[in-house]
Amino acid sequence: KNEVEQSPQNLTAQEGEFITINCSYSVGISALHWLQQHPGGGIVSLFMLSSGKKKHGRLIATINIQEKHSSLHITASHPRDSAVYICAVSPNTGNQFYFGTGTSLTVIP
């Protein structure tokens, strides 16, 4: 069983739609990260969360530490948001991230 589970695996949306990607984890963590990877591209860190909520432009990330759950929301989605979104956690013990398998988002014009 993976320490980090994401859903959905694949998501297709019309331009302008509100999008939610979910992440659940099973270990105690010190922080959770949302990452973005474009096809064939590098990885960009979108957010790092240890509690509450963060907003950056049209992106919003929330975390509920008690429920071990985080969500990434995209408002007014745009085709350029098409990418793989990856949830990663920093466990309380150990030196590595644990990664979800990613959510592949396609936004259709």
Next chain:
Amino acid sequence: NAGVMQNPRHLVRRRGQEARLRCSPMKGHSHVYWYRQLPEEGLKFMVYLQKENIIDESGMPKERFSAEFPKEGPSILRIQQVVRGDSAAYFCASSPGQTNTEAFFGQGTRLTVV
């Protein structure tokens, strides 16, 4: 302040050759992590280094793979006698502290073994 720089972006090697992947962390970052992304799979931890020290190499294959982060210069991930199964994207991340701080990722090196 340039981000995490990895080079080369693409690397093609024949079976049996050596591959050297370089990662220059962000200025001021002394923690480097290497991850491998196999085709159609998620990212997997390989090794965590601080300057001149390997802190955790629990994700490194036991043979042919090694990593270093010298006092001066980039971190190097070295793969000897490459095989087709080594074909993957290798990502480096750096942070000023351990993973409960902001981590920044490089663009990755895509290794193809032919």
